[in-house]
Amino acid sequence: MNDQSHKRHIAKTITWRIVGTIDTIILSWIISGNPLTGLKIGFAEVVTKMLLYYFHERAWFKINLSKDGQVLESRKRHIAKTITWRLIGTVDTMLLAWIISGNPLTGLKIGFAEVVTKMILYYIHERFWYKSNYGLNNRKSTNL
Incomplete structure (x- = not known):
């Protein structure tokens, strides 16, 4: 693991x-x-x-989803990352909203509303970062 990838994951964590x-x-x-x-x-x-996002990024950095030697196409990977992150994020939000509001129904409502908005926003965020070379060594330009 190089220092550049850590810088990239920290930057992605902050922007997200x-x-x-x-x-x-x-x-x-x-x-x-x-x-x-x-x-x-x-x-x-x-x-x-x-904290959760950083560890999610690190885990996905290590995951190699290849089939017959072919790397999973970036859009499919980003959709998979979006789904796994949204599951983690929604549970966290529901619990925090419940604790802070004192109402489990409020926590559920906020969590379910976020499923839609956050998945759209996260996918856009992933595409933006995919286009960026920040924190990547020797990355060649790719078709998006």
Whole structure:
């Protein structure tokens, strides 16, 4: 594992957390009807999500999904990463929203709303980073 890949994964972690936190705050505010609850939920998950996201990135960096020597096409890989991350992220959000709001139904509503918004945002985030060479050694330009 090289230092460049760690820098890339840390940068991806930070950029995704910014996007994800803004989305969580807005959804939590709308669903709970309370902007303070939205802020509490959004900021509470900053730490948990950054740790979970970093380990998710590291795991996917090590996963080689090849078939007959052919590397899995990038769009399929990004869809698979999107699904696995969304499962982890949704459970984390539901638990935090439940604890902060005191209402398990609020946690479920926020978690389910995020499934849609976050999967779309995460896929766009993955495509953006796929186009970037930041933190990659000797990566050649590829067709996206």
